[in-house]
Amino acid sequence: MQSNRIIVLEDRLKRFYEVLQKRQKDLVVFVDDVTNEHNFSAILRTCDAVGVMRVYYFSEAKKGIEINEAVSMAANRWLFIERVYDREKAIKEIKERENLQVVVTWLDESSKDFREINYTKPTLLVVGNELKGVSEDILNLADERIVIPMMGMVQSLNVSVATGIILYEALRQRLDKGMYLKPTLSEKEIEEIIMKWNNDIIARRKERRK
Numbered sequence: 227m228q229s230n231r232i233i234v235l236e237d238r239l240k241r242f243y244e245v246l247q248k249r250q251k252d253l254v255v256f257v258d259d260v261t262n263e264h265n266f267s268a269i270l271r272t273c274d275a276v277g278v279m280r281v282y283y284f285s286e287a288k289k290g291i292e293i294n295e296a297v298s299m300a301a302n303r304w305l306f307i308e309r310v311y312d313r314e315k316a317i318k319e320i321k322e323r324e325n326l327q328v329v330v331t332w333l334d335e336s337s338k339d340f341r342e343i344n345y346t347k348p349t350l351l352v353v354g355n356e357l358k359g360v361s362e363d364i365l366n367l368a369d370e371r372i373v374i375p376m377m378g379m380v381q382s383l384n385v386s387v388a389t390g391i392i393l394y395e396a397l398r399q400r401l402d403k404g405m406y407l408k409p410t411l412s413e414k415e416i417e418e419i420i421m422k423w424n425n426d427i428i429a430r431r432k433e434r435r436k
């Protein structure tokens with residue numbers, strides 16, 4: 227008879243496998259100098275929910291930005307999060323390497339309604355700072371500038387809400403196209419990530435026991 231431990235491990239690995247089969251390797255998020263840890267953590271939670279796998283971020287703060295796991299619900303553990311120090315260079319590199327369209331949120335009349343974009347194409351979505359928005363350097367790299375229509379007195383949404391709205395439009399389009407049924411990761415990549423996630427769990431347990 228299998229021990230409970232083995233059953234728990236098998237269930238966990240199965241869950242990892244199912245989630246990784248739905249990960250959208252070619253839907254990437256760039257967070258430009260978001261300063262509020264709740265906002266950043268909420269963005270990460272949404273990324274995981276939609277199947278985004280990678281999040282890059284730039285921060286003016288020396289320490290970078292903290293993640294609040296009570297807000298992210300530890301979604302950060304299932305994402306690859308990388309801080310970049312030169313945002314322009316980083317976006318150029320990602321764009322060239324992966325041939326992604328750079329879609330930048332820009333609250334201006336000249337921007338397209340966010341629903342006009344085809345998010346089934348490889349996409350890097352850029353969201354910006356709570357006060358300043360996205361930096362001008364990044365704006366120059368945009369293939370598309372988008373805005374979520376606003377009908378009220380307040381001129382902008384909270385950045386995590388805006389990210390959620392846009393990513394769920396991306397999810398809707400990708401679902402319609404059956405993109406969650408075809409894994410974007412190879413079996414080898416899935417295996418490597420499963421191994422990493424499992425090792426991380428073991429390391430966290432050891433850390434807790436200290």
Ligand SMILES: C[S@@+](CC[C@H](N)C(=O)[O-])C[C@H]1O[C@@H](n2cnc3c(N)ncnc32)[C@H](O)[C@@H]1O
Nearest residue numbers: 331353354355356359360373374382383385388
């Ligand atoms: C509070 S807003 C920044 C407002 C800033 N004054 C500006 O003009 O960009 C913070 C971020 O949330 C996102 N955001 C908020 N409202 C949005 C909207 N209506 N359309 C698109 N993005 C939005 C963008 O990523 C923006 O950079």
